[in-house]
Amino acid sequence: METYESLLTAITPPAGTATRPILNPATGGTVTAAPVHTVEDLEAAVEAARAAQPSWAALSHQERSQVLLDTADAIDRSAEALAQLLSREQGKPLNGPNARFEVGACSAWLRATASIELAPEVVVDDGETYAEVHYRPVGVVGAIGPWNWPMMIAIWQIAPSLRMGNTVVLKPSEYTPLSVLALAVVMNQVLPEGLLTVIAGGQEVGARLASHPAVGKVMFTGSTETGKAIVRSSADTVKRLTLELGGNDAAIVLPDADPRAIAQDLFWGAFINTGQTCAAIKRLYVHADIYDAVCDALTDVALATPMGIGTDEQNLLGPLQNKQQYDIVARLVDAAKESGAKVLVGGNPDPRQPGYFYPTTLVADIGNDNPLVAEEQFGPALPIIRYTNLDEAIELANGLDAGLGASVWSSDRKQAHRIAERLQAGSVWINAHGRINPMVPFGGTKQSGYGLEFGVAGLKALGVPQVISG
Incomplete structure (x- = not known):
C-alpha cells in the first residue's frame, strides 16, 4: 500500500533528469516536480513494449484477465494516496463525483474489462462453409491522455489494450503527469515489466508516438484540433485510431x-x-x-x-x-x-x-x-x-x-x-447525462471523433480481426 508521501518519492525523477514544477490549480503552490521525458525516452519505452508484447500475448484471455484483477486490487490498496495526489494536481475535490470517485472507477473499470467475454464469432456455418472471426493483438498501443480525468481515461486506454494482449506506452497531459505516473507505479507492482510505460513529455513526444512505425494503434482523448494533428501524423504508417474529441x-x-x-x-x-x-x-x-x-x-x-x-x-x-x-x-x-x-x-x-x-x-x-x-x-x-x-x-x-x-x-x-x-x-x-458504463459502447460522431470504447466493441477496437475459413 502506497502513502501519499511514498507516491511522491516513487515518481521523483532521478538526479540529473530534466524536470518542471507542477502547480496546484487551487492554491498556486507546487505539488512536486515532474520529469520532462524526451523522444529518446519514448524510443526506449516503445522498444521495451515491443520486446515484452509477444510473451504477454501468448497468455490466454483468462490469464491476462487475472492480472488485471490483481492490478485492480493494487489500486484499491493505494486508493487514498492516489486520490490525494489527483486532487492536488488536477484540482478536483476529494468527495462527490471527483478524485476518490475517479480512483475507484479505475479499479472498477479494470475488473469490468477483465470480465468481458470475447469468443471467436462464427459468421457462416451452412454445412459447406465454416468461417469465424478472431481478434489478434495489435502489438504496441500508443495512448495520449487529457488533463480532466487523467487517471480514469488512462485506464480506459490501458485496460482493453492489455486485455487484448497489447502493451502500452502512454503520454499523459503536460498539465497532469503526476497522477498518471503514480497510477503506473501502483499498477507496475503487479504488471510484468515492459507492459506499461508512462512518458511525461511534450508535444514532440506526442507527435513521435503518433507517427512511430512500431506503434500499431493510437488512442487519444482531447481536443478536436489535436486529434486532427494525430490523424495527419499517423497517416504514413496507416495506424488504427480511436479518437474521443471535443464535445458541445x-x-x-x-x-x-x-x-x-x-x-x-x-x-x-x-x-x-x-x-x-x-x-x-x-x-x-x-x-x-x-x-x-x-x-x-x-x-x-x-x-x-x-x-x-x-x-x-x-x-x-x-x-x-x-x-x-x-x-x-x-x-x-x-x-x-x-x-x-x-x-x-x-x-x-x-x-x-x-x-x-x-x-x-x-x-x-x-x-x-x-x-x-x-x-x-x-x-x-x-x-x-x-x-x-x-x-x-x-x-x-x-x-x-x-x-x-x-x-x-x-x-x-x-x-x-x-x-x-x-x-x-x-x-x-x-433523463440523465454522461452516465457511462464499462459494458456500453461509447464514441462520437462528426468532429467529436470516431471509434468505440468500452464493452465488447472496445475490446475489438484493440485487436486486429482475422477471419479463418474452412
Whole structure:
C-alpha cells in the first residue's frame, strides 16, 4: 500500500533528469516536480513494449484477465494516496463525483474489462462453409491522455489494450503527469515489466508516438484540433485510431418534465468535474412553459453546492485546472454578459482569490448563436436557451459540428426515445447525462471523433480481426 508521501518519492525523477514544477490549480503552490521525458525516452519505452508484447500475448484471455484483477486490487490498496495526489494536481475535490470517485472507477473499470467475454464469432456455418472471426493483438498501443480525468481515461486506454494482449506506452497531459505516473507505479507492482510505460513529455513526444512505425494503434482523448494533428501524423504508417474529441453536448428538456425532480441530475450532468468533461451538458434547451421553473431549480442547486480547495472535505466543485481554460470560460461568460444575457448566478470571479476558481455560473435569456452556446466552454458556465417549437430545438441541438453526447428529459420515455433517435450524437441519454458504463459502447460522431470504447466493441477496437475459413 502506497502513502501519499511514498507516491511522491516513487515518481521523483532521478538526479540529473530534466524536470518542471507542477502547480496546484487551487492554491498556486507546487505539488512536486515532474520529469520532462524526451523522444529518446519514448524510443526506449516503445522498444521495451515491443520486446515484452509477444510473451504477454501468448497468455490466454483468462490469464491476462487475472492480472488485471490483481492490478485492480493494487489500486484499491493505494486508493487514498492516489486520490490525494489527483486532487492536488488536477484540482478536483476529494468527495462527490471527483478524485476518490475517479480512483475507484479505475479499479472498477479494470475488473469490468477483465470480465468481458470475447469468443471467436462464427459468421457462416451452412454445412459447406465454416468461417469465424478472431481478434489478434495489435502489438504496441500508443495512448495520449487529457488533463480532466487523467487517471480514469488512462485506464480506459490501458485496460482493453492489455486485455487484448497489447502493451502500452502512454503520454499523459503536460498539465497532469503526476497522477498518471503514480497510477503506473501502483499498477507496475503487479504488471510484468515492459507492459506499461508512462512518458511525461511534450508535444514532440506526442507527435513521435503518433507517427512511430512500431506503434500499431493510437488512442487519444482531447481536443478536436489535436486529434486532427494525430490523424495527419499517423497517416504514413496507416495506424488504427480511436479518437474521443471535443464535445458541445445539448440537452433538451420537454414541457412535461418536473423541474425540481430533474434539477440535481441536470446540474451534475453539466457541472461534474466543474464542467471539465467532454460528455457534459454544454447547452441546455428548455421549453418556455417550464423555463423559469428550471432556471430557479438549477439556481437553488448551484447556490447549495460548495466550491473550493479540493482537499477540504466539504467541497464538491473545484478550480479550472489551468489558466488557459480559466481564460476561455471568462471570455465566453463576458461575451454573454455583453450581449445582454441574464446571469442567474456566478459570472463574478474574485480576482483576489488564489487559484483558477471561476464561480458556478448559469446564464439565461441567451441566443443560440452566442459564443457561450456555439463554443465548448469546458468549465462551470451553462447557457440555458428557451424554445417553443420542439423541431426547432432539435435542429439547434444538431446544428454544431460536435456530436459526442446529448440527452432528453421528459416524463414520457417513449416520446423521449423518439426524440433521441433524431439527435446527432454518439450517445443519447434519457433523463440523465454522461452516465457511462464499462459494458456500453461509447464514441462520437462528426468532429467529436470516431471509434468505440468500452464493452465488447472496445475490446475489438484493440485487436486486429482475422477471419479463418474452412
